[in-house]
Amino acid sequence: MKSKFVFRVLFSFVVCSFAQAEIRNTLITPRGKALIILSSQAQLGSSEHKTGVWLPDATHPYFALLNAGFETDFASPKGGAVPIELRSDPRNMNAMNADDAITLGFVSNPRTLEKLNNTLKLSDVQAKNYSTVIFVGGLAAMYDLPNDPDLPRLFKEFWTQNKIVGAIGYGTYALLKMKTPSGRDLIRGAEMSAISKEEEQKMAQLMGWDVALLAPKGFLQDLIKKEGAGYKSGPAFTSFVHEGVQKHFISAQQSFSGMELGLRVAKLLTGKPLKPVVPKTEKFIKPRSASFKQPVN
Structure with a gap:
């Protein structure tokens, strides 16, 4: 009974905080606009999940x-309403984040919920209208974001305009093969974070799934290394955010890092303008030797 009371108090506080933030946002001089890119994928590949x-x-x-x-x-490949992973919705009795008052406040507010039901279509979005872009995670992101035809164009616009590019968890999949306007691989030689191998394994256990559903092409941590990047992370299921590529590229480990990611981006946006990116030595690239060879039986 006591826990229910505490939750209600916390929920009321978050709802009030949302309302106050929206009021402040209308009263202060606008600082700019941000874009959060979501997935339109509703199932795990060709599975029934x-x-x-x-x-x-x-x-x-x-x-x-x-x-x-x-x-x-919010924007997505198809635009309009985006599918929601039910286990991330605190309104769902089987949610893994039932005590997530921030998300509950968001989905309980008709104004913010409408943003998820009416996302912009990526083909209609232009970087000049935004100060930053963040690629959002969830297993769905690994399927449609890497292959979306509009993302390379949009990413190059943000990068050319020296704006911050952020990614969280599985949202990093959108950037694994992304190239800068000069044709250089974005993450090659850089450092970044994303969901760890340990976290993917534990998530599979919690959901009762074969780990191959979460990592059909291998663990994201390993894929990042194979692309020539340095992987950074904190302890499992804790907040960890890494600022890389001269602070133009900010990556967060998983959903526990979402608030810190937003705060870091906001702090950079309100500080000194970022300088143009100057490519540095690709120190994380391994020689073409044993690192990519298949084991010999």
Whole structure:
């Protein structure tokens, strides 16, 4: 009974905080606009398992940016309503984040919920209208974001305009093969974070799934290394955010890092303008030797 009372108090506080943030956002001089890119994928590949956006990955950065005075739009490959991973929705009795008052406040507010039901279509989005872009995670992101035809164009616009590019958890899949306007691989030689191998294994156990459903092409941590990047992380299921590529590229480990990611982005946006990116030595690239060879039986 006591826990229910505490939750209700916390929920009321978060709802009030959302309202206050929205009021402040209308009263202060607008600091700019942010773009959060979501997935339109509704199932895990060709399996029968339903999936969608992992809500905290989107709601926590959104709240942090809103509270800092940034208006935020949501966009997705198909536009319109995006599918939601039910286990990330605290309204669902089987949610893994039932005590996530921030996300519950978001989905309980008709104004913010409408943003998820009416996302912009990526083909209609232009980087010049935004100060930053964040690629949101959830298993769905590994399927449609890497192959979306509009993302390379949009990414190059943000990069050319010296704007911050962020990613959280599985949202990093969108950037694994992304190239800069000069044709250089974005993450090659850089350092970045994303969901760890340990976390993917534990998530599979919690969901009762074969780990291959979460990592059909291998663990994301390993894929990042294979692309020539240095992988950074904190302890499992804790907040960890890494600022790389001269602070133009900010990556967060998983949904527990969403609030910190939003706060870091907001702080950089309100500080000194970022300098143009100057390519550095690709120190994480391994020689073409044993690192990519298959074991010999």
